[in-house]
Amino acid sequence: MPAGLVISAPASGVGKTTLTLALARAWRNRGLNVQCFKSGPDYIDPAFHAAATGRASVNVDSWAMDRGTIAHLVGRGTDADVVLAEGSMGLFDGVAARGVSGTGATADIAEMLGWPVLLVIDPSGQAQTAAAIAAGLRDYRAGVRLAGVVLNRVASPRHEDLVRRALNDAGIAVFGALPRHAEISLPKRHLGLVQAEEQAEIGKLIDEAARFVAEHVDLDEVLGSAASWSPQPAANGMNVTPPGQRIALARDAAFSFIYPHMLEAWRAAGAEISTFSPLADEAPDAGADVCWLPGGYPELHAGTIAANARFRSGLRAFADTRPVHGECGGYMVLGAALTDADGIRHEMTGLLGLETSFAKRRMHLGYRLAALGAPMPGHQVGARLRGHEFHYSTIVAQPDTPLAVVHDATGAVIAETGSRRGLATGTFFHLIAEDR
Structure with missing residues (x-):
């Protein structure tokens, strides 16, 4: 025992x-x-x-x-x-x-x-x-x-x-x-x-x-x-729906923030995950039906990401026909540009109009409860998603349609709504579970 x-x-x-x-x-x-x-x-x-x-x-x-x-x-x-x-x-x-x-x-x-x-x-x-x-x-x-x-x-x-x-x-x-x-x-x-x-x-x-x-x-x-400790049998599994059957997952030093239970839940539901490295200038698997960019430290690698043409063009081509979702750092990379801590502006993939900056850092931290106003991979309109936000970037521009109404743990509405354009969606919060 x-x-x-x-x-x-x-x-x-x-x-x-x-x-x-x-x-x-x-x-x-x-x-x-x-x-x-x-x-x-x-x-x-x-x-x-x-x-x-x-x-x-x-x-x-x-x-x-x-x-x-x-x-x-x-x-x-x-x-x-x-x-x-x-x-x-x-x-x-x-x-x-x-x-x-x-x-x-x-x-x-x-x-x-x-x-x-x-x-x-x-x-x-x-x-x-x-x-x-x-x-x-x-x-x-x-x-x-x-x-x-x-x-x-x-x-x-x-x-x-x-x-x-x-x-x-x-x-x-x-x-x-x-x-x-x-x-x-x-x-x-x-x-x-x-x-x-x-x-x-x-x-x-x-x-x-x-x-x-x-x-x-x-x-x-x-x-x-x-x-x-004698564990009691669980009444249910995890409240996590995979975003697709075949998932192309960005995975390297710039895209590493994804909860292990999320990946396990996706696989347990029968999803297949193929990883690719934007830092190695790799494009998502052409055989996947959805692409997911987790958070991480894109601000430390913004110059490399901006210079990696194969990754950027491959992701854009993928998003022409299939959904792409980014969380926090992944969301920033889906945007138009990212300004690093030295004030240098780097062009990102442009799938969304979001522009972010680390030149003036401000901490955003806390639990988030989002009610989706539009679908995102794995979740329909009206879904209530629980997650957590932790980043120092500030929004310079966010011209696209908001993805959700987002509240903090006290119930206050916050400005970081996420956004969507075409088949691309993104959020600053990292998904933990869906309310069922």
């Missing part, structure tokens, strides 16, 4: 991902099968999880997914020895209005699955106050159980002793304390961590993290704190 544990923290940037990867690899090195999940809308961490465990990781999201979908996804861990769900932001951080089965908070997943929470606490700039924070998190919500704490970035043995004593007095187990260790810091960029596939040394970095954590954390105690 698998043992389940949620790894969370009071806030972002405390070390959840590093600890998750280290524990997963350390237990794998001991011969255990480890399955990871990511709570919340994050593309990058699941790829790191897969690198650490050798098993694909997927996202679970209480705002966008119903309990049946979450149970279906988590069911992939039934043959594992240890199942780790890495949280996002702080333990109770979600949106103000409840979604399908919660607010998107990590605590929703912990309570839903009945798994205790391992807290990562960074006591930099404090000592006993760290215990007050941990105790507050422990007591904040009935149904969410605290397994214990791992301290990260402790300054000295004296600092560690002060924090440990306070946590012990509060009745909170301390499984270990990690000194500062720059060698296991994961590189970052403006949308989060640099992707796993972009780091040639990712295996060595995870191995070093595992060695370091095993030296300072009692792995047996952590494993003993996890809950024995």
Whole structure:
């Protein structure tokens, strides 16, 4: 029977991902099968999880997914020895209005699955106050159980002793304390961590993290704190409809942001997926009946995309007779032009009139609920789609017909409606699930 544990923290940037990867690899090195999940809308961490465990990781999201979908996804861990769900932001951080089965908070997943929470606490700039924070998190919500704490970035043995004593007095187990260790810091960029596939040394970095954590954390105690878990049969599968029978999917360093559960759902429904690389100047498969351009980092490769004539002409020819859809970065590439952070304007494919710019960056972040006013691949007029938006681009021009009425998680209408022209459609939000 698998043992389940949620790894969370009071806030972002405390070390959840590093600890998750280290524990997963350390237990794998001991011969255990480890399955990871990511709570919340994050593309990058699941790829790191897969690198650490050798098993694909997927996202679970209480705002966008119903309990049946979450149970279906988590069911992939039934043959594992240890199942780790890495949280996002702080333990109770979600949106103000409840979604399908919660607010998107990590605590929703912990309570839903009945798994205790391992807290990562960074006591930099404090000592006993760290215990007050941990105790507050422990007591904040009935149904969410605290397994214990791992301290990260402790300054000295004296600092560690002060924090440990306070946590012990509060009745909170301390499984270990990690000194500062720059060698296991994961590189970052403006949308989060640099992707796993972009780091040639990712295996060595995870191995070093595992060695370091095993030296300072009692792995047996952590494993003993996890809950024995017997998953319940899922009442339904995933609320995802494939956009076509044969899907041409852009896939490279500029187009990599697509949720793993989406691809699995498409294949489970019988769809065939063929990948192509716009950065390698490849055109979509001529035998496909739909083309999908995910998000990613097109702004870092705008010059290459603009110069790749075979890709651009091939995509235009495809869109003459078959639908093409882009999400976020893919949407920008379907547009007329993209201005990079240096203010250089690059011509894109021109299937839509959208023009975007990174010269003046502004963060757009949050859950999105879209009611389609026109069809898009896989979804008809009136469909209600749940997704998430995260980008720094600004709209310079959007002359085409809006694709949807889009609300944020509070119900407020937002300006990023997506757009359509001919058989081309695009959205700034990334699709997670459809309301059924």
